[in-house]
Structures are given as C-alpha cells and as structure tokens.
Amino acid sequence: MHISEGILSGPVLVSGIVVAVTGTAIGLKKLDFERIPRAAILSAAFFVASLIHVPIGPSNVHLILNGIVGLILGWGAFPVILVALVLQAVFFQFGGITTLGVNTMIMALPAVCCYYLFGGLVCKGPRIALPAAFACGALSVFLGGIMVGLALIFTEENFLKVSYLVVAAHVPIMIIEGLITVFCVAFLKKVQPDMLRGLGA
C-alpha cells in the first residue's frame, strides 16, 4: 500500500501531508509517556511487517498490521506509522519521501477508524471481542485499499477499478491480519486487558 514517488499530483500530495500532520499532532498529544514504549514496539512491528510477503494474488502484497496498531494506540497510530514509513522509505525504498504524507494517511486513517468502531467492542466478552478483532484487522486493510483508490483517483482515473484491484490483491492479507488481530486481542485480554482501551478515551 505504499504509493511510489512521481505518480501523484501536487494537490494530492499536499492534502496527504495536511492530514498526516494533523493526525500526528493529535496522536502526539494523546501519547503520554507511559505509552511511549508500547508505541515504539508497535512501530517496530509495523516497520518489519512489510517484509512478510504473501505470494498470492495478482500484485505484491505484504502484512500491514494497521488494525492492531489502531486498536491499541487510537490516534497514536498516526505518529507511529509515520515514523515507521520514514524508516521504510529510507531503508527499503518503499514509498518515498514526497509521498510520506499520503502513505501515512492511507494506513493510519483506517487504523483510527477501526479504533472508534471496534475499540469498545474488544473490551467485552470473548464472543463479541474476538469476532470484532477479526473484523478490525480485516477492515483496516480493506479501508486502506479504498484510500489507495482515492489517492490515485486523479492519476489513474478509475476509482472503482483501482480500489477493486488493490482490495482483491489484499484479500489473503485481510484474512491473515484478521487472525493476527484475534490472536493479539486474545493474548492482551489475558495479559494486560487495560491496554485495549487505546488513547482516544
């Protein structure tokens, strides 16, 4: 879900930067000191997750983990994903420096959405929490695909086609991420249930 440099037009890049900066500002404000180590570890997980490559589907896809990042950090997902994307751009040449804003928006906005949608549900009993966790992991990837389509709307023109392509390529990822999120939520509920309340509250 990293858009390369040299594809998007100026206005799209600028609006991406505006959204990313706003989200990061809100996220940093809500990220109190006690949550810094948590954020750093999740950032590292996000950074490395891109290397898990799933060789199914027409395009090249990898894990994203934005669902679990959003679930645990809420708005804190913005700074965490931004930092990880900077490192990915520098070390792996995934995405690029000019597209940082857009790419942050593509992956962090669904994370925040999922936090508001499922943050409350995963605190309930396992019969609600576990399906909610699966939906959270899958939906965050799905929304990311829609965001890619939106970002490319001014360059590749056909929003539905691009979104369909990206989402179709990510179906296996959606299932895997759903399962990973279920696993994480089940683990957290046992080990540290208060971590699931995120930062937004």
Place this chain on the structure above:
Amino acid sequence: MKKFCAINQRRFSALNAGLAALIIFCALWPGNASAHRVNVFAWVEGDTIHSQSKFSGGRRVKEGVVVVYDLGGNELLTGKTDDRGEFSFKMPRRVGMKMTVQAGTGHRGEWTILADEIGDISGVKAEPAAPVQTVSEKPAGRAGVSGVDRDEIRRIVEQTLDRKLKPVMDLLVETRDTGPSLRDILGGTGYLLGLMGLAAYLHFRRKSAELETEKKD
C-alpha cells in the same frame, strides 16, 4: 502501590516479550524480501535497449506501462512489459534516456541510461575522450592499410563486446535486486528504540527539573 507496580511490571515484560517475538518472527520469515519497490534495469546492446523490471523480491512486473523520455523530459516512446517483465526497443535517437515503469496501483520505478552508455556504432562522430574508443582506434589505424573500413571494425568490436558482456549483464540484473537485508531491518528497529530512548530522556529531564524546583520550594 509497590506491589501493584511489580505485578504491572511483570505483565508488561510478558507483553513486550510477546511483541518482540512477533517482530523477530517477522524479520526471519522465510519468504523474507518483499513487495512494493519496482526495480528497473536497462542496458544497451547494439542499437537496442533491453530492460527488465521486477518488484523487490524478484517478482516480474507483468503488463507494466513503460514510458521512455529523453533527458529533457520529452516522451520518446511507450510500451508494455511482457510476462517476464522485459521490454526491448530500438533506440529512436542516440541520446541519454530515462525509462519509467508504472506497475499499477501506485507502483513505479525508473532507470536512466546516460549518453555514455549508448556508445556509438553508426559512425556518428562521438566525443574522443571515451576510453573504449581509444582501444578500438588502434586496430582501426592498422586495419586501414588492409582496406577494412574503420567504422566496420568499430562495429565488429561493439558487437563482440555486446556478446561477451551479455552474461555479465545478466549477472548484474540477477544480483542487483536483493531486497531489504537484515542490516536494514536491524537498523530500522534500532532507530525506533533510539527514539523511545530519546522520549524517555526528555521525559525524565523534565521530571527531574520539576523535582528540583520542588526541593527549592
């Protein structure tokens, strides 16, 4: 309070261990190198330019849209990569070129071919400084006696070189793309831990400043 802290600490370290295990698992995943960067590699053979495009990790870019520009940014030609990610074309003009490959859904890569690489077989006067040419110049002088055209010799030399260099070029294409290495991964995680340390440092500096002022009061 102390007891609570101890419990909390234990839980937290269990949690961190879990997440750290996840990260290590990711880093050591067998299919390691992955997606998203498009690597383009192009080389000259005679009057043709061959190119190969791959995603990092080795998957070929199929049906990628290729656009070739001159270095001034004027479009020269367009095309599509085949099933093996390859695309070849005859040079329309012997100038430096920039090749871009769009692999769809936001993926793009590019490669620049400098005028130096293109060489010169058509007999058009080239800059005399190029080292390859001084090599081919000598036999040309001698051959002039036996009546063989100087350009002819130059062409033969170019062709032989192209043929001999082909395996080297193939090797270059193969080895150029290695994807992110363990060094990159560890470097990135190191930066993140460093940022965490920086945050901790700033936090405790502020904290100790607060304590200091309290003491003075």
